[in-house]
Amino acid sequence: MVGSIAYDSVTSPVGNVEDALGGSAVYAGIASSFHGRYLSLGKIGLVGVVGQDFKQTDIELLESQGLDLSGLEIAEGNTFRWEGSYEGDMGIAQTHDTQLNVFGEFDPKVPKQATKPKVLFCANLVPMLQMQVLQQARGSRLSMLDSMNLWIEIARDDLLTVMQSVDLIIINDGEVRMLAGDDNLVRASRKLISMVNCHTLIIKKGENGVLAFHNGEILALPAYPTENVVDPTGCGDSFAGTIAACLASASGPITKSELRDALIRATVTASFTLESFGTSGLLSLTIERFNSRLQQFQDILS
Amino acid sequence: MVGSIAYDSVTSPVGNVEDALGGSAVYAGIASSFHGRYLSLGKIGLVGVVGQDFKQTDIELLESQGLDLSGLEIAEGNTFRWEGSYEGDMGIAQTHDTQLNVFGEFDPKVPKQATKPKVLFCANLVPMLQMQVLQQARGSRLSMLDSMNLWIEIARDDLLTVMQSVDLIIINDGEVRMLAGDDNLVRASRKLISMVNCHTLIIKKGENGVLAFHNGEILALPAYPTENVVDPTGCGDSFAGTIAACLASASGPITKSELRDALIRATVTASFTLESFGTSGLLSLTIERFNSRLQQFQDILS
Numbered sequence: 001m002v003g004s005i006a007y008d009s010v011t012s013p014v015g016n017v018e019d020a021l022g023g024s025a026v027y028a029g030i031a032s033s034f035h036g037r038y039l040s041l042g043k044i045g046l047v048g049v050v051g052q053d054f055k056q057t058d059i060e061l062l063e064s065q066g067l068d069l070s071g072l073e074i075a076e077g078n079t080f081r082w083e084g085s086y087e088g089d090m091g092i093a094q095t096h097d098t099q100l101n102v103f104g105e106f107d108p109k110v111p112k113q114a115t116k117p118k119v120l121f122c123a124n125l126v127p128m129l130q131m132q133v134l135q136q137a138r139g140s141r142l143s144m145l146d147s148m149n150l151w152i153e154i155a156r157d158d159l160l161t162v163m164q165s166v167d168l169i170i171i172n173d174g175e176v177r178m179l180a181g182d183d184n185l186v187r188a189s190r191k192l193i194s195m196v197n198c199h200t201l202i203i204k205k206g207e208n209g210v211l212a213f214h215n216g217e218i219l220a221l222p223a224y225p226t227e228n229v230v231d232p233t234g235c236g237d238s239f240a241g242t243i244a245a246c247l248a249s250a251s252g253p254i255t256k257s258e259l260r261d262a263l264i265r266a267t268v269t270a271s272f273t274l275e276s277f278g279t280s281g282l283l284s285l286t287i288e289r290f291n292s293r294l295q296q297f298q299d300i301l302s
Numbered sequence: 303m304v305g306s307i308a309y310d311s312v313t314s315p316v317g318n319v320e321d322a323l324g325g326s327a328v329y330a331g332i333a334s335s336f337h338g339r340y341l342s343l344g345k346i347g348l349v350g351v352v353g354q355d356f357k358q359t360d361i362e363l364l365e366s367q368g369l370d371l372s373g374l375e376i377a378e379g380n381t382f383r384w385e386g387s388y389e390g391d392m393g394i395a396q397t398h399d400t401q402l403n404v405f406g407e408f409d410p411k412v413p414k415q416a417t418k419p420k421v422l423f424c425a426n427l428v429p430m431l432q433m434q435v436l437q438q439a440r441g442s443r444l445s446m447l448d449s450m451n452l453w454i455e456i457a458r459d460d461l462l463t464v465m466q467s468v469d470l471i472i473i474n475d476g477e478v479r480m481l482a483g484d485d486n487l488v489r490a491s492r493k494l495i496s497m498v499n500c501h502t503l504i505i506k507k508g509e510n511g512v513l514a515f516h517n518g519e520i521l522a523l524p525a526y527p528t529e530n531v532v533d534p535t536g537c538g539d540s541f542a543g544t545i546a547a548c549l550a551s552a553s554g555p556i557t558k559s560e561l562r563d564a565l566i567r568a569t570v571t572a573s574f575t576l577e578s579f580g581t582s583g584l585l586s587l588t589i590e591r592f593n594s595r596l597q598q599f600q601d602i603l604s
Contacts, residue, residue, distance in 0.1 A: 183392075186527045209510070220527060222511055
């Protein structure tokens, strides 16, 4: 797994947090590891960069989650920082400040023993860096990537190129519309699939659930309905990290029912991220609480 | 069933239509009758008002659908007219002109033989008129109503009063948030339920599906994913009319699985309304096409 590692400062209608451990690889990594423990996946390798200001306690926290940090570079300078806020229904983050810091010079190196994982997940990151990782490593079952609107705006061609190199893409509904230039989500999705030739496209719709296209078939799920929305940061990453873990637990072509089960588990995982600032909702998750909410969600679905 | 009967002029990105037969009672009535035929419900009574300009061919069309028009008043003046347009993802209608015409003086009278239907459905209409109907008639199994943002803005107290007189409310997500004064849809829904004390609240979310609260339980469904969005006018009404018909086909307390089945059929019905201007998508619907899409939607859900 590759992605960003950050210190985030977030304000939402219910409070704020400063310099909280975050970033796409952190949320996705913790979520993947949580599920990996119960799916007997073994350690999940994390490739990323932090600065010299990165706290030793955060290194220990990531290791305690079962992540293999041999691909983590500690570079001269400061860790990537993001500052943002959410308002109203908290559907969209407003970015106030982004400091790339050590990301400006990052040259990702995948450790030799990690070049053939079952699933390679490029979490949200500069598309060119995702490409550098894909040149060093491939998932034996699946390579997948997540992205964000910023890269569509400033690195659209790079993003489309890297998308052509993976099997499964996870992005949100607005991003599919932007990439395909079509307001109709179903048409836009089919266009994007033919533009990049992936077998699976998973579209995150936040509080409106998820729509997925898989080998010509469609899957759709509502979100888990939650009253306790605290901080949406990392929801999409923990959603995607859960999918990566679930799809790493079997072999052969991905089936529709396997994908549906992964989407359900990813939805439930993201609902825990949403309920606390930073990674604390994920970190305090137990398999008992997960299974209880999974059952609740299954009841809502059927 | 009571509601508006109108001539609508609609512009969408794919074309336009002028003075098309529309209105909440028309869409809901045609959808109800379609399902009523296969559920052996008998004639569905329609209470409403039209002007002297209302075409005889439209009277015949409504009768040919199996609607009982003994509650239809033909008043001096012109039929209600609405002019609107849709842009972008076509989620929200822009109203350009509303001419109440005969609705300004409408005094609904429910024919004696229609005062005890199995289900009484007050489709979107001035809340005070819905109340006048509820004072004359009640559904023996269920009374339900639909509404719209306009009435929250200009007749909020009347709307809350009439909501307290029904068992089931169907409105959209923005309207629930407005009524409850809460951006979180789940919290807003629970607030509204306690404000009006209904046993079922169905929240239409357009292309994002439906969320329902039923005796403390939650149901959620995605929308039917369609590429061919032509005119969303009447989708909500045909959705609600289908629910009315489905819930009129059984007795006793409404079960969760019965409600879920009604929501699924309502979603599929609305998807046909969406694909044509005016009522033509609904009118050309056959049970074979309905069942085929119902099966497709079931495949997407499971």
